[in-house]
Amino acid sequence: MTERKLVVHARRQAADGVIVLDLRDPAGAELPEWTPGAHVDLVLGGDLVRQYSLCGDPADRTTWRIAVLREPAGRGGSAYVHDELHPGTAVLVRGPRNHFPLHPAPRYLFIAGGIGITPILPMIAAAGAEWELVYGGRTAASMAFAGELRARYGDRVTLRSQAEHGLLDLDTILERTPSETVVYCCGPAPLLAAVEGRCANRPLHVERFSPQDPGEPVRAASFEVELAVTGRTLTVPPERSVLEVVEEAGVQVLSSCREGTCGTCETTVLAGTVDHRDSLLTPEERAAHDTMFLCVSRAACPKLVLEL
Incomplete structure (x- = not known):
């Protein structure tokens, strides 16, 4: 995957705890x-690599635009972005990759929570068909892009802060939505x-910030x-991941999250049956057994052949 050095062209505050960067x-x-x-990967130094959805045009x-929520209880990526990336700062970026594509449909319902609005923004601009957005957040002040969405799209957008309205009323929302949406x-x-x-x-597509069990x-x-590619055969014990074993053998594989949510370590499977343990592939993609994420997925058979 191509890695390129970009610079922060502009930075602005989009909501409480959320900044927008133009790269x-x-x-x-x-x-x-x-x-x-x-989304793209930001290589922030050492093993600190984080994924952010592209939310521009x-x-x-x-320009590549991202929005980053500062997470005080996070693992350090968002804090680094907030504290270190300012106009003129250089940053290594990988990608883009897309494991959450917008498929053609006559009607869409978009549901976003908090910073989950970021991949949805370019989707609604490209949807073309009938669509509705329901966007919830902790408080009105924490909901990035809310004012812009309301100004541009009017009543096609429903904004609900938990502080004022409680949790999203999903039952009512889905009851009024045709089943084919x-x-x-x-x-x-x-x-x-x-x-x-x-x-x-219902036809449903989701993107996760954290892995499924x-x-x-x-x-x-x-x-x-x-x-x-190399002709080597390696043994993966129960307590180690495929990624760890191939890295120890000196094979370079790009990786980031190491929990099956980012897609960086996706590798082609040439033979064998995969025990898919990621949070990305659809049931149809899993059934093909032609790709896997080395950081979490394993073999459902005695041997896998990988394009490495």
């Missing part, structure tokens, strides 16, 4: 194309769980991975 090439070169739902090839949802885990529980029979592995025993 540009220092020489003014065009940036790669991207589609709604895409895909047609603007000069495609639902897109991004936000904290409790919101995703609530939406998933009510959309078992994958349950127990299909195989408790060790398994082998054959690296097709």
Whole structure:
């Protein structure tokens, strides 16, 4: 994956605890194309790599825009962005990648919670069809882009702060939504769980900030991975990940989250059956067994052959 050095062109406060950064090439070169739902990795130094959704205009090839919520209880990525990235600061960026694409549909319902609004912004601009956005946050002051959304789209946007209205009334929202409407949802885990529980029979796409519980592995025993490019065969014990084993063997694999949510370590599977333990692939993609995320997924058979 291409890694490029960009600079912070502009920075602004979008809400309580949320900043927006515009990133540009220092020489003014065009940036790669991207589609709604895409994200980039910010390489913040050492092993500190974080993913942020692109929330600007895909047609603007000069600028990648991200919005970052400062999370006091986080692992240090958001604090670094808030404290260290200012206009003129250089930052290494990888991507873009898209594991949350907008699929064509005649009607959409977008549900966003908090900073989960970021991948939704370019989606509603590109939707074209009939759509509705329901956007919730802790307080009105914490809801980034709320004023811009209301000004641009009017009553197609419903804004609900928990402080004033309580939790989103998902039952009412979904009862009034035709069953064939495609639902897109991004936000904290409790919101995703609530939406998933009510959309078992609806077309639904979600993006997660934290991993799902994958349950127990299909195989408790060790398994082998054959690296097709190098011809080596490695043994993966129960207590180690495929990523750890191949890295120890000197094979370089890009990785970031190490919890199956970012997609950085996605690797082609040439043979074998995968125990998918990520939070990204759809059921159809899992059934193909042609790709896996090395940081969490394992083998459901004695041996996998990987394109490494």
